[in-house]
Amino acid sequence: MDYEKPLFFRVMQYAERADRDVIDMVSGNPDWEPPEALREGLREYADLPVSEYQYPPSDGLRELREEIASRRNVPIESVIVTNGTGEANYLAMAAALDRDAGEEVVLTDPVYPYYPGKTGMLGGEPVYAPVEEDGRLDPDAVRERANEDTAAIVVNSPNNPTGAVYGEDTVEALVEIAEECDAILVSDEVYDHFDHSGRFASALSVDSEHRAVTTGFSKSMAITGLRVGYTVLPPELAEPARTRHMLVNVAGSRPAQHAVLRALRETDPDYYEANRAMLEERIDAFTDALDAAGAEYTRPDGAFYVLARFDGFPGTMENVERLIDEAGVAGMPGDAFGESREDWLRFALVTPRAQEAADRLASFFN
Template sequence: MKAVPIKDKFNHKIEKIAVSDIRQFDTEVSSIPGIIKLTLGEPDFNTPEHVKQAGIKAIEDNQSHYTPNPGIMPLREATAAYFNEKYHLNYKPTQVITTIGATEAISVALQTILNPDDVVIMPTPVFPIYKPITEINQGNCIMVDTSADGFILTADKLRQVLAENQAKTVKALVLVYPSNPTGVTYSRKDLEELAEVVKEAGIWVLCDEVYAELTYNGQHTSLAEIIPDQVLLVSGLSKSHAMTGWRIGYLFGPEDFVEQAVKAHQYMVTAPTDNVQFAALEAMTNGKEDSQVMKAEYLKRREFLQAELAEAGFEVASPDGAFYLFAKIPAQFEPDSWAFVRRLAKEAKVALIPGISFGPGGEGYVRLSYAASMENLTEVAKRIKAFVAAN
């Protein structure tokens, strides 16, 4: 019998999106002999020993079963206490969902709030995850270039964008800070001004604050402290505790939101991994200062690399957090970030990410991750300076 072709074979939304070009480029350059990659946001530290031991003990204790959908209650209690203490928040344990990394938290949040053709405002440059997740969930995006305002979204700009799109159903604003890719963050004053516009507009704010503990210029302020009823707060342990591979994230929100979000979470992943939650519990209970050692080292690397790049002729956005530098390509080169990073990889054996990968406002820039050893950063600086000098 002849097989009948499957009609309309794939989800049209999936067909229209692409695999991250950041990952594609990282794979592309990995085969170059002697290449040093500053491409991915992957801490070069190991998970703290006490956290690892808690994970091992959980396995030995046969913590290998289904847990409640939003995670074990001791972890939700410890997580609420941890974030409340650090960032002056007021979350109950029932307002926390434990997720499979921050990525799942973003997916759950957007799936929970979006109806077909709802609009999400995204300040750019921004890590290229929020737009495809929005589109998969039948939403539309308005990308707002912030490069003229020091890579922050001002209250005036947000008010202008809302006024220009009154005919559309604007449902949410995405705010990522400290920022990937720029390292720029928002002051309390910035956030208070944005909060006034958000309240007037009656929209959600999806706040990805996964780099909060890597804030270098003063204390991180969460928008959830200012307008908790309108904030969906995303965080996790990947950056603060060097636990990228453990895949633990958190989603906080108002109680009525959590009641709905737990459904999306349940049907997406059932529940978080059992033994990993006990490692996370140890991190939340006894690892409140674990990030400080890493933060101090990142700060040294930032100062070194920023100075070296300035000497080579790069202008760098104000890197107040995370572990990235967003550097403007020197004037003697064409501002084609793909052409620049491909030449740099081939001729200098240094791999960076092109700024255009992060959307409007990113062209003409490159992103460097300084989550790498000082030995590698020293060699990278040497190679970049020689490459620029030769051109």
């Protein structure tokens, strides 16, 4: 399995070189507007005095950490602001593995490909728990694979690529398994603002020394390029994670943190609600057209991806290229996410042309 990014670039490059109009549903890059207060925060930063161009605190601007801690109802010491959710996952997984409490990392299959990539880089051993065909995670599938060698259990809810949302029972069971095995549940919740089911439960709702939450503003504020995320860690992990963060990055980028702080303070819940509603419309339109195309799919409970399977058309890179050339739709091959989804294709609903894309798929397959 390759990391998503190089594969993503390969698909993007292929789509760009295509001799026709292609609808891009490859990446997880939101195509909607960031909050106006975020742009305002950047403008404001441009005129701040020199002292605001100097190193921020390594673990993030104090006011940003305060705002996060207060919103999430956690102690400020547990919050480390990171260079996006990617670094948050890296820090949490490294801290879990550095505890000398095992070297196995339980992941799900299908999996977001950065997790096995990080596991390997950190010297851990990935172990895969299969999820149901509709994306639901049965905690027993994790329990069967967790033991005293387990350092971490890494899950993502709402899930990329399945669209599954793990409810309270699942999250509680996962924390319990982590406690039993002296492991750390790393719960990546970067899509938490895109819960279409109303059932999403954050791992922060369970108080435990064995759970870490990672998230960020990349998706909720449509700013994947600004790189502002954070992790909430138990005390035992927060100190080594702070040290690693300092030794790797010194600190995050200050204009981005300044702008996110302003956007957090000033953005009305309507902003998030409108984007979620817009995505739900795209999901409706896309899945209706998938029905017309005779595809198999699961309607996502969260996030903004749809996994679809077309009869006799497995999710290989070759078929992805055919769809680009012959249908004008670019998705991701399912095998990027593990063996269990080799027959599938992932489509990211980050384009206003989602319905048109599905219509093109319907014409192609009919």
